[in-house]
Amino acid sequence: MEYLEFELPIKELEQQLDKCEIIGKESEVDVTETCKQIEKKLAETKKEIYKNLTAWQRVQLSRHPNRPYTLDHIKALCGDTWLELHGDRNVKDDKAMIGGLGKIGDQSYMFIGQQKGFNTKTRQYRNFGMSNPEGYRKALRLMKSAEKFGIPVVTLIDTPGAYPGLEAEERGQGEAIARNILEMARLKVPIITIIIGEGASGGALGIGVGDRVMMLENTWYSVISPESCSSILWRSWEYKEQAAEALKLTAKDMKRMKLVDAIIKEPLGGAHTDRDKTFSAVKNAIVKAYDELKVLEPADLVSQRMAKYDDMGVYKD
Incomplete structure (x- = not known):
């Protein structure tokens, strides 16, 4: 421990x-x-x-090395029904972005999420959970397949951001993320999104547009990490705790500002202290959200999703 x-x-x-x-x-x-x-x-x-807990302490908990990652959640939720799918049919198979079909009970879902590694070798293999453009294009391919067969989409977000390397930019990182946001906004099947760890910048938004967006209690969701914010504003990482407070990135902050729909409670001490309890809470949240969304017609689903995001940031003086 x-x-x-x-x-x-x-x-x-x-x-x-x-x-x-x-x-x-x-x-x-x-x-x-x-x-x-x-x-x-x-x-x-x-x-x-x-x-x-302070905002910075919650950021630390979201990065805890024992915290369950996307594959841990999927395998706990789906068991032997999980079938991983690979490749964007263009460049290669991005190992930081995983996706595939799985069942919770009798209902099939298309699961998509970022996967981090648990040791040095697997972290390099998974590129620390930072996807290249082909990762987002793979995610979009899987979402379109789900739409074709009427299968709901579940996205699990846990990334420090999209990969910022030169080769990623050359292959259209910004366009890939923007395309995903556009296509997810008008996807004709339910989309359930859960932040299970870090939710940073466009790397999270690339699979983060959903009818129901939820956060585990000790996670964060922001346009920038506290360390990067501190280095930009103060030219030093020493002010990361102050930056975390100012960014209002915790689940409570996001819920209060109506940027997410619900907070999934974690066991005392964080998701890693009782994995089974965490998996059960996530499963219940997914099932409940789908039960609410499955009764809607595709046109109503898309209309409500777009209205939800149109209303964000609107305020009255």
Whole structure:
């Protein structure tokens, strides 16, 4: 188990509890009461820390190395029904963008999302979750296939941004993302979007237009990362915490500004502390959203989706 800096008080108490239990097992000393006191203190400390998280701390939780990634979610949701599809039929198969068919219950879905790696080798293989243009074109190809067969689309967002390399720009990174936004706005099947980790910039928007857009509790969604914002405004990464607060990028901020539709609650301590509970919450959110959307005619679905995005940013003085 890896701990973030603000979680160190929890780490110390858990280590004390482990030592206390070992003493109880290896000696005749009764440590039951001591263990209970430590457990009580541990529960209070967890509650106090996690109910007062700052924006930057939530960003850290969204990047936790033990946090479940897109493939973890899909395999937990679909089991053996998951069939991955590859390639954009033009350049190559982008490993940072995955997609394919899977079932939740008896309902088929087209799942699309960014995949990060869990060690150095797989991070390089997945390009750290940063897609090239062919990744977005693969995503669009799969969405169009889903539309053809009347299959709802589920997108899972977890990316630090689209790949900013020269070769990506040469192959039309901006056009690929813009094309996806246009086509998703008028797709004639339900689109359910969930931010499961980082939701940064156009890299997220390229698969982020949905009828229902939801965020896991400890995720973020913004035009720029706190570090990049800090480096632009202050010429240093030292102000990333201040930038995170100013960007209003947390799930609560996004919900309050009506930029997302719902927040999916995570287990205390983050999605990685109880994966099964997290997967169950995501599954329930997808099923509920689809039940609300499946009754709509395609024309009404598109009309409501466009109206939803037209209303964003409108305010009265």
